[in-house]
Amino acid sequence: MAVVFKKTSMLTDVPLHYCPGCTHGIIHRLVAESIEELGAADKAIGVAPVGCAVFAYNYFNCDMQEAAHGRAPAVATGIKRVNRDCVVFTYQGDGDLASIGTAEIVHAAARGENITVIFVNNGIYGMTGGQMAPTTLPGQVTTTSPYGRDTSHCGYPIGISELLSTLKAPSFIERVSVHDVKNVVNAKRAIKEAFRRQIDGKGFSLVEVLSTCPTNWGMNPLDALKWLEANMIPYYPLGNYKDRDKEAASK
Amino acid sequence: MAKKLYKGNEAVAEAAIQAGCRYFFGYPITPQNEIPEYMARRMPKVGGTFLQAESEVAAINMVYGAGGSGARVMTSSSSPGVSLKQEGISYIAGAEVPCVIVNMVRGGPGLGSIQPAQSDYFQATKGGGHGDYHLVVYAPGGIQEAVDLTMKAFDTADLYRMPVMILGDGMIGQMMEPAEIPEDYQPIVTDKSWATTGGGRRVINSLYIQPDELERVNLRLQKKYALIKEKETMYDEYLTEDAELIFAAYGTTARICQSAINMLRADGVKAGLIRPITLWPFPDAPFAAAAARDGVKKFLTVEMSCGQMIEDVKLSVGGRKEVAFYGRTGGMIPMPRDVYHYALSVMR
Amino acid sequence: MAKLTFASEICKGCGLCVNACPKKLLELDKSRINKKGYNPVHITDQAACVACAACARMCPDCVITVER
Known part of the structure; x- marks a missing residue:
């Protein structure tokens, strides 16, 4: 019999600590598969964030560094400047990247730092117990927006892909989702392309992946997928936000 | 080799290069600006990397990444900027990453002044950031000693896998004195098989979620600190x-x-x-x-x-x-x- | 002829694979509880499986290996 699907060797055998149905696990797999398929397994170095993915260094089967909250793009910058032939990536949640780490992500992108950023957006702080994130939707209830996010009080969610796509340097910025098989396959394509840009020396690439948090959204895993599709995608439209290869081709 | 007239900040920068430092991440703040400026001119000529970070916070985290990858790396700042670096310094100490941090101290608290001061002694020697850790802190009394201690700092950092601080002040940074910077310095060579250079399964980390495990790590660090006290104390x-x-x-x-x-x-x-x-x-x-x-x-x-x-x-x-x-x-x-x-x- | 193999001990019973199967061949096995305390997934009709691997692609925990 031929193997149609099996777990990639770029993930370790350590069982994931994520809650049942949390789509972090899918995204981990897509990142790991992409690295393996691009032949970069022996030169990958990852940077784990602070947040639910803090233990990512236990799961990716490569050299890893664990960064302070929000600082992963700066740590990755230091790693990449030393290891120019390596494939360096950060894996960051929305609290990490879009709140405390806004300076680091904006400037890594502005420098065109030749790294790949996997940005997992589930609109909430998972690890700390479901507090409001910079990406929490208007009206969304969290433990620190118990009456729903009041935009007159704390403003509107940040669209990271939109924001970073205004910069000149980034090579590739795309927003994808993992709420069904078709979108998972598409997310894989985007993540692989992001890594390919780095390998080709094209500079900064980022894939924003809409993800679920069944536990802190207070839903079962299937309802969380439906909620993502119905509520997050309208606010965070999927698609490519920046592609310098295409920009160059159309000139 | 003949002595030359050096400004303190520039002497420290050149000494770092002679000690094998090839990565510098910094951010402007008076009275240490001559260090990043010197590095910006000099690093490209020795095949090194100077990068002006977006903040002191980013700079120290770039140092963490580069040091974790095994490079000899330095950052410099002055008091308010070093306060910003404390988060990263704590992580670097916890993850046992070697690096050198220069603080040309100015008056504080707050924005303080730009004139020389020694009011960061507590911050430098009593932790500064969170957790049970220490830096080796060298306090040069002149430009030649600033050169010698900067070069030594890289060896100490590598030998003990820890951040080392040069604690000068605005006077040490700004004044000029004759000094000799050896060009034949032989850095100590240490095993860096722990560094993330790709192709391994190494983890640079300061998170130990099990308390008994973190206690073991802290007690091991304390043993290292006791050894340093025995071997490295200078006066x-x-x-x-x-x-x-x-x-x-x-x-x-x-x-x-x-x-x-x-x-x-x-x-x-x-x-x-x-x-x-x-x-x-x-x-x-x-x-x-x-x-x-x-x-x-x-x-x-x-x-x-x-x-x-x-x-x-x-x-x-x-x-x-x-x-x-x-x-x-x-x-x-x-x-x-x-x-x-x-x-x-x-x-x- | 397709074959699904489950790493049942790491299954968290989230049901994403059950939902993803186009032929509705998967279910959580209410008669079993794994070491983690979940009802692990199993296949109800192996012969009907077409090895599309939709289940495996949606599984957050890499529980499922698909062969054909």
């Missing part, structure tokens, strides 16, 4: 043998105290100086030994602060003798004559 003594008054001062103020001591000696007052060169580990042995001598009447700590190192001096003296204090603060620099007069009043 200098000046005319202490027959001294009745022992000054305690480091860096810029130690030089001022030496002038004051010469004035006192000319008046027949037997004064001497113990000058800590490592502020951590603090050289408590010479202070304890002096405190035990019958001839020693008093100690006088002189700092450009409201009194920080004096706490370590008092701990070392152990209540056996009186420890007086003279300090200027806010960027004010004590004159030898001021110190001389204060010393006379102490001995009266």
Whole structure:
């Protein structure tokens, strides 16, 4: 019999600590598969964030560094400047990247730092117990927006892909989702392309992946997928936000 | 090799390069700007990397990444900027990543002033960031010593896998003196198989979620710190043998105290100086030994602060003798004559 | 002929694979509880499986290996 699907060797055998149905696990797999398929397994170095993915260094089967909250793009910058032939990536949640780490992500992108950023957006702080994130939707209830996010009080969610796509340097910025098989396959394509840009020396690439948090959204895993599709995608439209290869081709 | 006239900041930068530093991440702040400026000119010429970070926070985290990848790496800043770096320094200490951090101290608290000060002693020697950790802290008293200690700092960092700080001040950074920077320096070679260079399964990390595991890590760090205290403590003594008054001062103020001591000696007052060169580990042995001598009447700590190192001096003296204090603060620099007069009043 | 193999001990019973199967061949096995305390997934009709691997692609925990 031929193997149609099996777990990639770029993930370790350590069982994931994520809650049942949390789509972090899918995204981990897509990142790991992409690295393996691009032949970069022996030169990958990852940077784990602070947040639910803090233990990512236990799961990716490569050299890893664990960064302070929000600082992963700066740590990755230091790693990449030393290891120019390596494939360096950060894996960051929305609290990490879009709140405390806004300076680091904006400037890594502005420098065109030749790294790949996997940005997992589930609109909430998972690890700390479901507090409001910079990406929490208007009206969304969290433990620190118990009456729903009041935009007159704390403003509107940040669209990271939109924001970073205004910069000149980034090579590739795309927003994808993992709420069904078709979108998972598409997310894989985007993540692989992001890594390919780095390998080709094209500079900064980022894939924003809409993800679920069944536990802190207070839903079962299937309802969380439906909620993502119905509520997050309208606010965070999927698609490519920046592609310098295409920009160059159309000139 | 002949001596050349160097500005302190530039001497520190060139010394780092001669010690094999090829990565520098910094951010502008007075009075240390000549360090990143020098690195910006010099690094490309030696095949190194200078990168101006978006903040001191980013700079220290770039240092973490580069140091974790096994490179000799440095950052520099001055007091408010070093406050911003404390988060990263704590992570670097926890993850046992070697690097060198320069603090050309200016007056504080807050935005303070841009003039020389020694008011970051607590921050440098008592942790600064969170957790049970230490930095080795070198306090140069002149430009040649700043060169020598900067080069040594890279070896110490590699040898013990830890962050090492050069604690200067605006005076050390800005003044010019002749110094010799060796170009044939042989850096110590240490095993860096722990570094993330790709192709391995190494983890640079300071997170230990199981408390018993973190306790083991902390106790291991403490053993390392005890070894450093035993092996790396540095100090200098000046005319202490027959001294009745022992000054305690480091860096810029130690030089001022030496002038004051010469004035006192000319008046027949037997004064001497113990000058800590490592502020951590603090050289408590010479202070304890002096405190035990019958001839020693008093100690006088002189700092450009409201009194920080004096706490370590008092701990070392152990209540056996009186420890007086003279300090200027806010960027004010004590004159030898001021110190001389204060010393006379102490001995009266 | 397709074959699904389950790493049942790491299954968290989230049901994403059950939902993803186009032929509705998967279910959580209410008669079993794994070491983690979950009802692990199993296949109800192996012969009907077409090895599309939709289940495996949606599984957050890499529980499922698909062969054909």
